[in-house]
Amino acid sequence: MISEDKNKYVIFKLGSDFYGIDVNNVLSIERVGRITRIPNSPEYVLGLMNLRGDVIPVVDLRLKLRLDTSDINKNTRVIITKENESTVGLLVDSSSEVVEIDKDNIDKPPSSGSDNEILKYIDGIGKSSNRLIILLSLKKILN
Amino acid sequence: MDIDLKQYIGLFVEEAKEHLQSMNDALLNLEKDKDNLSHINEIFRGSHTLKGMSGTMGFVNMSNLTHQMENVLDEVRNGRISLNEKIIDILFTCFDVLGDMVNYIAAYGQEKESDNSELIEELQKVIRENKPAEPDEQRVEEAVEFDNYVLNIIRKAKAEGLNGYKIQINLSPSCMLKSARAFIIFNLLESVGNIVYSNPSADDIEDEKFDFSFTIAVITSLSKEELLEKLNQVSEIEKIEVELIDVEENANEVINYDKKNTNSSQIISEIKTPKKESSKVGKTVRVDIDRLDNLMNLVSELIIIKTRLEDLSSNSNMKEMEDTLEYLERITTSLHDSVMKVRMVPVERVFNRFPRMVRDLSKELNKKVNFIIHGENTEVDRTVIDEIGDPLIHLIRNSMDHGIEKPEERIKLGKAEEGNLTLKAYPDGNSVVIEISDDGRGIDFERVREKAIEKGIYTMEEMDKLTVNDLKNVLFEPGFSTSENVNEISGRGVGLDVVKNKIESINGSVELETEKNKGTRFTIRIPLTLAIIEALLVKVMDETYAIPISSINEIVLIDKRDIKNLHGQDIILYRGNTIPIVRLDRAMGLESGASMDEYTAVVVKKGNKQAALIVTGLVGQQEIVIKPLGKFLSSNKMFSGATILGNGSISLIINVNSLL
Numbered sequence: 001m002i003s004e005d006k007n008k009y010v011i012f013k014l015g016s017d018f019y020g021i022d023v024n025n026v027l028s029i030e031r032v033g034r035i036t037r038i039p040n041s042p043e044y045v046l047g048l049m050n051l052r053g054d055v056i057p058v059v060d061l062r063l064k065l066r067l068d069t070s071d072i073n074k075n076t077r078v079i080i081t082k083e084n085e086s087t088v089g090l091l092v093d094s095s096s097e098v099v100e101i102d103k104d105n106i107d108k109p110p111s112s113g114s115d116n117e118i119l120k121y122i123d124g125i126g127k128s129s130n131r132l133i134i135l136l137s138l139k140k141i142l143n
Numbered sequence: 144m145d146i147d148l149k150q151y152i153g154l155f156v157e158e159a160k161e162h163l164q165s166m167n168d169a170l171l172n173l174e175k176d177k178d179n180l181s182h183i184n185e186i187f188r189g190s191h192t193l194k195g196m197s198g199t200m201g202f203v204n205m206s207n208l209t210h211q212m213e214n215v216l217d218e219v220r221n222g223r224i225s226l227n228e229k230i231i232d233i234l235f236t237c238f239d240v241l242g243d244m245v246n247y248i249a250a251y252g253q254e255k256e257s258d259n260s261e262l263i264e265e266l267q268k269v270i271r272e273n274k275p276a277e278p279d280e281q282r283v284e285e286a287v288e289f290d291n292y293v294l295n296i297i298r299k300a301k302a303e304g305l306n307g308y309k310i311q312i313n314l315s316p317s318c319m320l321k322s323a324r325a326f327i328i329f330n331l332l333e334s335v336g337n338i339v340y341s342n343p344s345a346d347d348i349e350d351e352k353f354d355f356s357f358t359i360a361v362i363t364s365l366s367k368e369e370l371l372e373k374l375n376q377v378s379e380i381e382k383i384e385v386e387l388i389d390v391e392e393n394a395n396e397v398i399n400y401d402k403k404n405t406n407s408s409q410i411i412s413e414i415k416t417p418k419k420e421s422s423k424v425g426k427t428v429r430v431d432i433d434r435l436d437n438l439m440n441l442v443s444e445l446i447i448i449k450t451r452l453e454d455l456s457s458n459s460n461m462k463e464m465e466d467t468l469e470y471l472e473r474i475t476t477s478l479h480d481s482v483m484k485v486r487m488v489p490v491e492r493v494f495n496r497f498p499r500m501v502r503d504l505s506k507e508l509n510k511k512v513n514f515i516i517h518g519e520n521t522e523v524d525r526t527v528i529d530e531i532g533d534p535l536i537h538l539i540r541n542s543m544d545h546g547i548e549k550p551e552e553r554i555k556l557g558k559a560e561e562g563n564l565t566l567k568a569y570p571d572g573n574s575v576v577i578e579i580s581d582d583g584r585g586i587d588f589e590r591v592r593e594k595a596i597e598k599g600i601y602t603m604e605e606m607d608k609l610t611v612n613d614l615k616n617v618l619f620e621p622g623f624s625t626s627e628n629v630n631e632i633s634g635r636g637v638g639l640d641v642v643k644n645k646i647e648s649i650n651g652s653v654e655l656e657t658e659k660n661k662g663t664r665f666t667i668r669i670p671l672t673l674a675i676i677e678a679l680l681v682k683v684m685d686e687t688y689a690i691p692i693s694s695i696n697e698i699v700l701i702d703k704r705d706i707k708n709l710h711g712q713d714i715i716l717y718r719g720n721t722i723p724i725v726r727l728d729r730a731m732g733l734e735s736g737a738s739m740d741e742y743t744a745v746v747v748k749k750g751n752k753q754a755a756l757i758v759t760g761l762v763g764q765q766e767i768v769i770k771p772l773g774k775f776l777s778s779n780k781m782f783s784g785a786t787i788l789g790n791g792s793i794s795l796i797i798n799v800n801s802l803l
Contacts, residue, residue: 039731086774
């Protein structure tokens, strides 16, 4: 880790909402390849993907966050992430950019209380060029 | 200089650990055989090398400690201190402290701030307390008396008008090239006379096997003053003592010295034997493990691409292509074998720390244990070796703590006072078997029964239904421990379940045999390698799964009418045993296929358990590269990994254990 990019986020879409995860956790963004189902695992675990000779588990982020499912289309991407020695791919609707969000533009997540599943995984809400970006904690999602 | 040395730290740590290990081994042997000087010499050599290494690297505290150890060892070696339990204990503590220091250096790249003053004080105390009060001077002289042969030469020389001198040279401690300096002195003396004796021997001096002082006997026509003048021209000498050898006086005592010297020549020859072994080491190369892993990965890739080529060629019908592929197949197979062999390490790597552990435990528990190791040269892949250490420690502790009885108890039972604990390894086909057996009290299944009910793992009713085999499995349940009292050695509630999990995580198995008052034997079976295995690919509906060949008994066709149902479980009679039937389609969460008159079943085994797995079809046998599923999926016990097939798709490897 020579230069750690602070406050840079990979932005992606689920439905009409924008989400972001810390760029330091992201290895690459891939198109969806053939995915092999893993029996006996949680529903949100979509299966295994062959990423240039490595076997990577893929999580359907919509299912994990209890959002409606949608079909895989040409915009669908897998964000390959790495957190604490485990590499996992996140299936998202589309992803294209990396933005820098100033600390001042990040609000604390809304206090929990409602039993919205998403709230468990949110680090904060960022604002960038008039968009609200839900910043997810990879750590919380993968544990 | 500092930055330069950093790159050697890895090498330093590796070598220091090796030396510490051989010192530990030698000390254990010495404890059993206190009079054997070769052991003490080995420890001395190790300690000396460590001192030199740590000195060069600038690890002052380490070199101080080894220096003090060396002092004690030297006294023991020369018979001035007799070895006792206390000294051995102190030395063991020193080794442990040195081990910690090395680990610290490995982790932080620098030495820990600790001067070990207490330990050094203890070492010095050993010398003070055990050494008979004796002035230093006398000690030096005693060490360098001459044998009959030398004295005879000097006597003859004297008759010819020449003089024999004994010269004691102390080099200055700052002298960098000791043997070179000594060589200059030898040369100088040879130019004015003849050297008839040297202590240490000229060979040892040449190999720098001496501290800073040595003694020479020289015959020359020069006077004492002339000799001194010559020697004073040489730099880096701290002290020179020249003394005329009085032959007449010595003559009376010749016989005594003679005896003494046969002893010392014996010592020298014992030192020399191991030296030959060490020259063999020159034929090996140290390679960073990452490089080996990388090589293995490349071979794996090669095998995957080869399988893919085979897939493609089977559609093309080109004869030449087939021949070429066959050749490629042979090459990749032998390449794989060679790389595998390079990665193999003897289990000794893990076993060698156990004698020390058993010794410490037997002291702590007041038990007498005869620890026997067999087959430490058995080799397994290094990825496997890293995994078996902890389970073995656990099982050995278990045997020491629960198995082997106290000496009084053993005598009462009519057993030898000393318990036997045997660790045995041997290869068996594609796996390696490790057995840990003791001749202790065995496992009391009555206690197991009571305990399991007490801990709420089973109810009384459930318990009554269990067979002895089931009871064995209870021992491996999480949270079960029969230990009467929780202590430091074993029985902290984390018990055999941890052992079982660990072994199963590397596709191995654990079995247990026990007989009351006769003993207990744990048999661990682990695969030779974790990276590439032979597997049978099967179809379950339209999905492809791999089953390791090592866990397959055979493939059979089952007639629908032969399937019986017992308490909701389908079973079949197979070679005289009833074995359960597992429908893989259901196990994999798929709709079961149409009912058929005949099913294809793969009979799998693990230990003495078997099951028939019903599959939709067979694809074929293939060499597969195991890719781990990773931490994220570690909770899924059904699969031990995944593999990439020739067409690039992924197939899961079934963990047969989970289905039995």
